[in-house]
Amino acid sequence: MQSCKILVPTGMLGSGCPEEAIERGFSMRPDAVAVDAGSTDSGPYFLATTHSKMTRGAVRRDLAQIIPRQLDAGIPLIIGSCGSAGTDAGVDYVADICGEILTEIGRTAKIAKIYSEIRATDLVDRLARGQVRPLPPSLPLTKEEIESCIRIVGLQGAEPMQKAIRDGAQIILCGRATDTAVLACVPLMKGLPTGASWHAAKIAECGSVCTERLRLGGVMITVTSAGFEVEPLHIDNRCTVASVSAHMLYENSDPFRLIEPGVILDASGAKYEQLDHRRVRVTGSFAETTSYTIKLEAARLAGYQTMSFVCIREPKVLERFDQWLSSLEEVCASWIRDNMNVSSQEYDIDFRPYGWNGLGGNWPPGSGVPFEVGLMVLVTAETSELSLQIARACNPALLHWSGDPSAPMPSFAFPYSPAETPRGPVYEFAMNHVVTVDDPLDLFRMEYTEGGQ
Amino acid sequence: MTTLRDIARHVRSKNAGPFWVTVDIFLDGDAEFERVCGAPWLNPNSISQIFGVNASSVKVFPIPEQNVLKISFPRRYPQGGIHDRDQHSGQQFVLLLGQKV
Numbered sequence: 001m002q003s004c005k006i007l008v009p010t011g012m013l014g015s016g017c018p019e020e021a022i023e024r025g026f027s028m029r030p031d032a033v034a035v036d037a038g039s040t041d042s043g044p045y046f047l048a049t050t051h052s053k054m055t056r057g058a059v060r061r062d063l064a065q066i067i068p069r070q071l072d073a074g075i076p077l078i079i080g081s082c083g084s085a086g087t088d089a090g091v092d093y094v095a096d097i098c099g100e101i102l103t104e105i106g107r108t109a110k111i112a113k114i115y116s117e118i119r120a121t122d123l124v125d126r127l128a129r130g131q132v133r134p135l136p137p138s139l140p141l142t143k144e145e146i147e148s149c150i151r152i153v154g155l156q157g158a159e160p161m162q163k164a165i166r167d168g169a170q171i172i173l174c175g176r177a178t179d180t181a182v183l184a185c186v187p188l189m190k191g192l193p194t195g196a197s198w199h200a201a202k203i204a205e206c207g208s209v210c211t212e213r214l215r216l217g218g219v220m221i222t223v224t225s226a227g228f229e230v231e232p233l234h235i236d237n238r239c240t241v242a243s244v245s246a247h248m249l250y251e252n253s254d255p256f257r258l259i260e261p262g263v264i265l266d267a268s269g270a271k272y273e274q275l276d277h278r279r280v281r282v283t284g285s286f287a288e289t290t291s292y293t294i295k296l297e298a299a300r301l302a303g304y305q306t307m308s309f310v311c312i313r314e315p316k317v318l319e320r321f322d323q324w325l326s327s328l329e330e331v332c333a334s335w336i337r338d339n340m341n342v343s344s345q346e347y348d349i350d351f352r353p354y355g356w357n358g359l360g361g362n363w364p365p366g367s368g369v370p371f372e373v374g375l376m377v378l379v380t381a382e383t384s385e386l387s388l389q390i391a392r393a394c395n396p397a398l399l400h401w402s403g404d405p406s407a408p409m410p411s412f413a414f415p416y417s418p419a420e421t422p423r424g425p426v427y428e429f430a431m432n433h434v435v436t437v438d439d440p441l442d443l444f445r446m447e448y449t450e451g452g453q
Numbered sequence: 454m455t456t457l458r459d460i461a462r463h464v465r466s467k468n469a470g471p472f473w474v475t476v477d478i479f480l481d482g483d484a485e486f487e488r489v490c491g492a493p494w495l496n497p498n499s500i501s502q503i504f505g506v507n508a509s510s511v512k513v514f515p516i517p518e519q520n521v522l523k524i525s526f527p528r529r530y531p532q533g534g535i536h537d538r539d540q541h542s543g544q545q546f547v548l549l550l551g552q553k554v
Contacts, residue, residue: 040468040470040471040532041468041532041540041541042540043532043533043540044471044532044533045533135472136510136527137472137507137510137527138472242519245519246477246479246519246521249475249477249516249521249523250467250477251467251468251469251470251475252469252475253469253470253473253475253512253525254512254514254525255514255516255521255523256514297471302534302535303535305535348535348536350535350536352538358538359538359539359544360538361504361505361529361545361548378535380535426535427533428531428533428534428535429471429472429531429532429533429534432470432471432472432531
């Protein structure tokens, strides 16, 4: 029976895989190594700035473990969403580290760099041609919104990576890509079933998250014409029906359907069975072909922020905390308006009482009187200077506000000096949209280099 | 009074992309699963009130084969925006723990 093994060393490049687990994985003769290096989960900052969340040292350590073995085995290494957000700079960052390692071990390798950034003018043209549509709960994009973005990326499907492999690349570095495409591209290339290939990729995308123990490295997926099997790389770890089936739910708004470029995975009829102590077999996954869409991600500047933080233990305040907080918010607003002559349209101020209801939401009342509350105040404005000035204007209230004109003046506890911390520019995600393309390679640029020379 | 916390094996919440939250409720057996399915708050209207979101976009998926309930809804604020207080939505499930079953 035809089969294809994909070694997934870790759920995130830079989080490490024990040496014995990697060793065991390669001894099982995989057909490719695939690993994700990014996510939107850490926020829009990484897309806006192109900074990598994983340190260079951590990424280097993981790659140094993989590259010599992968080249010895003569199999491709595919890395998705390089540098955390899959920006062009993120691809170059990982390419640079690969080059360094190759030079150090005296080897060379053909590296494919597949860039995902999309120019605003290109997207505006596609918008005008009616090719861009919103995903729920978002509204249609406008030209102005596109032009206000700092950076836009499209999520690659499997096809650009497959082209790179066909062109002989040994290390394939993708900009932003769907987590699953990175793992599914080789089984799909080998003609294995679409449903099993995408479902296996979804299960293994986060490495050990589909196993019982999270710190023992990644997993191996074996896709066959009948379905797929998943097992942990480490001999002391297990995959169970519960651990594997639960991962189909993870970070997925729909438990059965997963929309990928050109395909919808339908796992509603999937059967999970325990093959032995450590392995799970999955059959009955289906996929249907749909129009080919590329999901977009973008970041835009939301303003410049300053943070203040103060701790309150005064029982007289904590006993009537909600009332005190409302009066504090009012006095700050009036000082900003009257003393600074700044209107409420020019800034945003957010009071977050940690230890009371710091996460907001409709918290059930009557939780008692806390021992202390840490109050964080975030001011966002168009310039760094304005956000700092507003935060400074609130400083006397954060220090001394009793909320009761007849009470003696309290002094609350600032943990450091100065009490205001500029946080610099802050960003927001700006797109939840897809663009329909004629060719899966349309939006992506490919370059080949010889690494290690 | 029995609450969700008393009978669920595990409850978790997480982002499903920057614009959605998803909550998974894992139950031990069919009886527990049926009990939570019958809870008065397990419908889009009540969920929307608990989390302060629009009822029309709340989705509830019962998965009897796994004794799991999945609830998904758009985030109140997109992830990482200036009003987001829970970047990974990892603490959102706590609002369900005290609900009666």
